[in-house]
Amino acid sequence: MDPSELMASFRDLQSYVGWNAEDADRVAGLREVVAPDLGSLVDEFYDEIPRHPQAHRVMTGGAEQVRRLKLSLRSWLDELFSGPYDEQYVRRRWLVGSRHVEIGLDPSYPNAAFSLLRAGLTASVRRRWLGESSGMWPALQSLHKLLDLDSMLVQRAYGDQYARQMQRQERLAAIGQISGSIAHELRNPLNVIKTSIYCLTHGKSITEEKRSEHLQRMDRQVDVANGVISALSDFARLPTPSPDSVAVDQVVTEVLETLTIPAGVVVVRDIARDLVVAADRQQLAIVLSNLVRNGVEAMPHGGKLAISGRADAGGVSVSVIDTGVGIKPDRLGRLTEPLYTTKARGIGLGLAITRVIVERHRGTIRFSSEVDVGTEATVWMPSGAADAQDENQRRTE
Amino acid sequence: MSNGEEVWVLVVDDDRDAGGNLAEILSEVGYSVDVALSGEQALQLVRERVYRVALVDLKMPDQDGVSLYESIKECRPETACILTTAFGRSARVEEGLSAGVWCVFAKPIDVGRLLAAVEHATQQPTTLIVDDDKDFCDNLSQMLRQRGYRVRHVQDEHLAAERIDTGEYERLVVDLRLKNGDGRKLIERARRIRPNSQILLVTGYAEELAEEGSRRLLNGGVVEIETKPLQIERFLQRHFPAMGTEQP
Numbered sequence: 299m300d301p302s303e304l305m306a307s308f309r310d311l312q313s314y315v316g317w318n319a320e321d322a323d324r325v326a327g328l329r330e331v332v333a334p335d336l337g338s339l340v341d342e343f344y345d346e347i348p349r350h351p352q353a354h355r356v357m358t359g360g361a362e363q364v365r366r367l368k369l370s371l372r373s374w375l376d377e378l379f380s381g382p383y384d385e386q387y388v389r390r391r392w393l394v395g396s397r398h399v400e401i402g403l404d405p406s407y408p409n410a411a412f413s414l415l416r417a418g419l420t421a422s423v424r425r426r427w428l429g430e431s432s433g434m435w436p437a438l439q440s441l442h443k444l445l446d447l448d449s450m451l452v453q454r455a456y457g458d459q460y461a462r463q464m465q466r467q468e469r470l471a472a473i474g475q476i477s478g479s480i481a482h483e484l485r486n487p488l489n490v491i492k493t494s495i496y497c498l499t500h501g502k503s504i505t506e507e508k509r510s511e512h513l514q515r516m517d518r519q520v521d522v523a524n525g526v527i528s529a530l531s532d533f534a535r536l537p538t539p540s541p542d543s544v545a546v547d548q549v550v551t552e553v554l555e556t557l558t559i560p561a562g563v564v565v566v567r568d569i570a571r572d573l574v575v576a577a578d579r580q581q582l583a584i585v586l587s588n589l590v591r592n593g594v595e596a597m598p599h600g601g602k603l604a605i606s607g608r609a610d611a612g613g614v615s616v617s618v619i620d621t622g623v624g625i626k627p628d629r630l631g632r633l634t635e636p637l638y639t640t641k642a643r644g645i646g647l648g649l650a651i652t653r654v655i656v657e658r659h660r661g662t663i664r665f666s667s668e669v670d671v672g673t674e675a676t677v678w679m680p681s682g683a684a685d686a687q688d689e690n691q692r693r694t695e
Numbered sequence: 696m697s698n699g700e701e702v703w704v705l706v707v708d709d710d711r712d713a714g715g716n717l718a719e720i721l722s723e724v725g726y727s728v729d730v731a732l733s734g735e736q737a738l739q740l741v742r743e744r745v746y747r748v749a750l751v752d753l754k755m756p757d758q759d760g761v762s763l764y765e766s767i768k769e770c771r772p773e774t775a776c777i778l779t780t781a782f783g784r785s786a787r788v789e790e791g792l793s794a795g796v797w798c799v800f801a802k803p804i805d806v807g808r809l810l811a812a813v814e815h816a817t818q819q820p821t822t823l824i825v826d827d828d829k830d831f832c833d834n835l836s837q838m839l840r841q842r843g844y845r846v847r848h849v850q851d852e853h854l855a856a857e858r859i860d861t862g863e864y865e866r867l868v869v870d871l872r873l874k875n876g877d878g879r880k881l882i883e884r885a886r887r888i889r890p891n892s893q894i895l896l897v898t899g900y901a902e903e904l905a906e907e908g909s910r911r912l913l914n915g916g917v918v919e920i921e922t923k924p925l926q927i928e929r930f931l932q933r934h935f936p937a938m939g940t941e942q943p
């Protein structure tokens with residue numbers, strides 16, 4: 299939690315409820331009025347808790363804990379009337395709130411506690427007010443405003459802590475997921491290498507041909523393992539795009555040259571030679587090669603892969619259409635999620651990285667598919683340069 | 696490896712290199728090996744040939760290893776299926792084991808241990824259960840598989856006779872009285888086809904044993920008898936001591 303940010307939002311809440319210096323003065327004036335009741339208010343507050351098992355459950359420290367809690371409630375009440383309502387004040391309130399999250403108190407209980415304190419303080423003011431009764435109502439109103447502000451700080455602490463807990467859990471889940479899929483993707487090539495070594499060392503008659511076949515296998519599988527690691531590190535540190543005027547047709551040619559297209563797959567291209575997009579050339583190549591590779595892998599028995607490009611709505615659209623196995627509708631929306639894969643091999647980073655790249659170019663990516671008919675992936679990128687935000691970032695760096 | 700008979704092993708892995716290596720290792724020690732690159736291909740092969748053991752990868756594009764095992768089991772319940780997996784021990788693996796998967800090997804595979812497990816599995820006798828009570832068959836099959844026996848069961852006399860004629864079993868468990876058939880005929884048939892097979896007779900009607908036909912069978916001397924309801928613990932201990940699914 300950033301204290302100055304917290305203070306800023308507290309100020310905003312103050313102005314929202316119309317809290318001002320007059321309110322502070324009125325509340326300060328109530329200090330003497332309620333002072334004789336504060337002790338019994340604190341006692342009653344802690345007498346109430348054992349009657350509520352859900353709230354009492356978190357009190358595990360016995361009499362000593364209750365004694366400490368009473369002291370801290372007392373100083374909380376003192377500070378409520380005395381102020382100053384500064385950064386320290388706000389921070390302490392927030393900490394009280396987050397302490398209650400840590401011990402696992404359901405958020406409805408702090409609300410109930412506020413209600414109880416509010417009732418006790420109101421009763422005390424009404425009983426002991428000595429001045430003009432016309433002055434009592436504005437004073438009580440100011441007190442209520444302040445209690446509302448305090449309550450908001452506690453709620454804010456709950457929100458912050460909850461978000462942090464969720465983040466922690468998500469991060470742990472992601473680590474679990476990623477290590478599981480890395481383990482799988484690395485153990486497969488390791489398995490081939492290990493069994494090849496076994497063949498080479500235990501085989502009775504290893505011909506030169508056999509030897510070279512095993513060496514090729516091992517070499518291939520080292521590439522597979524390396525590919526897994528490259529995909530991860532690409533993802534971890536994808537550079538900011540440095541856009542350039544790129545001829546789409548030329549990038550497609552390069553991509554097709556680097557990939558092995560199986561004999562059963564026919565590639566059909568329909569891209570104007572002069573179609574140009576402002577993009578990071580290398581990153582555009584990653585995008586296209588991921589789409590082409592997915593298309594090819596979706597057609598294990600061969601088929602047609604159509605790559606088309608055209609000028610479209612102030613940008614350029616490139617579609618890759620396969621006649622492959624297709625993707626079920628419930629899976630379509632998850633394709634670009636990191637670590638999501640429908641394949642037996644692969645960690646599920648290809649389309650996730652593709653989407654990150656497209657978005658950094660302020661573009662969009664869409665998929666449509668029909669099972670056993672095929673899949674169409676369409677990337678649109680604006681003619682104008684890459685992510686403006688990234689541009690700004692670079693300038694300020 | 697035993698005698699001169701060809702022992703077939705099926706390797707199923709969508710990675711050509713992985714499957715090729717296992718095939719080479721297994722052929723080197725004398726097995727006859729087929730490799731399937733997909734579940735579909737595996738099922739085709741299984742329909743054509745009886746494999747003593749199938750080595751199945753858990754994760755393949757067309758179906759997972761456990762569901763492939765289920766399909767193999769329908770067609771060849773006596774084939775021992777060993778799962779290989781690059782994941783650790785997962786919930787899916789546990790499901791496979793309780794469905795009757797023989798044992799599981801984590802990748803990278805310890806080849807020495809795998810060879811021992813394959814050899815052990817190929818040597819376990821195949822038991823043919825003939826009983827018209829399918830639930831009894833299923834329960835007994837599952838218990839026997841867990842104890843390291845390869846099992847197949849049939850419910851009627853006609854199918855049982857066909858099975859017996861293939862000679863693809865070493866042990867026979869037969870119910871004396873079948874809904875549409877007579878267990879005694881099957882036993883006589885089995886004696887002719889495979890004189891050295893072990894035959895275990897199960898009956899719910901002890902009095903039948905006194906009948907003329909039964910006595911003749913028993914006088915042959917090689918048949919052991921158990922009466923239903925079976926005392927399962929004792930039955931298993933006496934006739935099917937736990938072999939384990941891996942060499943100790």
